[in-house]
């Protein structure tokens with residue numbers, strides 16, 4: 239266990255916000271977590287678990303102990319007639335892992351190429367893109383309960399995956415039985431994911447349900463593209479409209495796409511015929527938050543160093559650099575102004591996607 243004091247978090251959050259951690263602990267193994275728990279001072283402190291920092295907005299210095307997850311390792315656990323089961327350490331970079339599985343000949347994660355962040359953060363918000371969500375390729379995960387020090391394994395049902403949601407995003411109920419793992423309750427701040435196992439189904443089938451991929455396959459006359467081709471297309475599409483966090487700081491989509499009832503949707507369509515909407519399998523309708531924000535004229539607008547990305551209104555970006563970077567306060571002021579104007583025009587409340595610390 240490596241303990242560091244007064245650490246700059248700017249390199250560890252993709253927005254590039256300037257903030258410091260009073261204490262940062264690098265977790266490189268499950269044993270490091272045990273050592274952390276056993277420490278008389280650290281073991282009692284509040285914690286904040288940091289993966290790749292691609293889904294956080296830091297609004298100030300972080301007082302809780304930052305557990306920076308750096309557990310590495312990737313391996314094939316088993317191969318069955320119907321799947322490859324691959325286990326990956328929480329600290330492995332997501333995109334490199336996707337590329338590695340393809341190199342090994344285990345396709346299935348290609349639609350999720352180029353998503354920033356780490357493997358351990360992927361289940362927390364059930365990352366998704368281009369017609370595939372993490373839960374579609376998930377087997378199970380290992381985690382450590384910080385309250386008891388015990389390791390445990392969760393399957394997909396126990397993770398309670400939803401749209402950009404899981405049990406790891408919800409706070410434990412204060413009424414929960416102490417000493418035991420809360421059932422059906424949140425695990426935020428309590429459980430630390432150490433390994434994730436993926437289930438990559440055989441035979442592999444391309445997932446081209448997303449309009450932009452379908453269009454590309456049709457244009458090139460490829461009805462049966464390979465997983466590598468889909469990987470390349472997803473990278474091209476993402477590079478064309480999403481900012482590279484290494485160049486322009488950002489946290490990906492800043493708001494979730496809201497869902498409304500079909501009646502609400504009809505009501506909105508009557509007023510806004512062009513609204514981009516998708517019917518969902520459960521009968522509800524998902525609206526494109528980027529379209530709503532765009533329709534309110536936000537594209538390219540700024541608050542201090544915080545800006546709405548010109549090519550995709552759903553992404554807020556850092557227009558500053560280095561010490562002169564955006565502050566979490568500026569980002570949240572811009573986010574709240576967007577929420578207010580979308581609510582006033584459409585009656586819809588947008589919910590932020592990143593974790594605000």
Ligand code: EPU
Nearest residue numbers: 367368369490491493494495514526528529532550551552
């Ligand atoms: N749109 C606009 N103006 C904009 C942005 C979008 O009119 O400024 C319209 C587009 O024309 C399109 C629709 O909104 O018809 C949806 O846009 P897009 O296809 O780009 O996808 P999205 O809903 O904005 C979601 C995910 C992304 C994921 C893409 C691709 C959420 C919150 N975002 O974005 O995930 O990569 O689909 O599957 O669900 C992320 O979570 O960080 C992320 C980038």
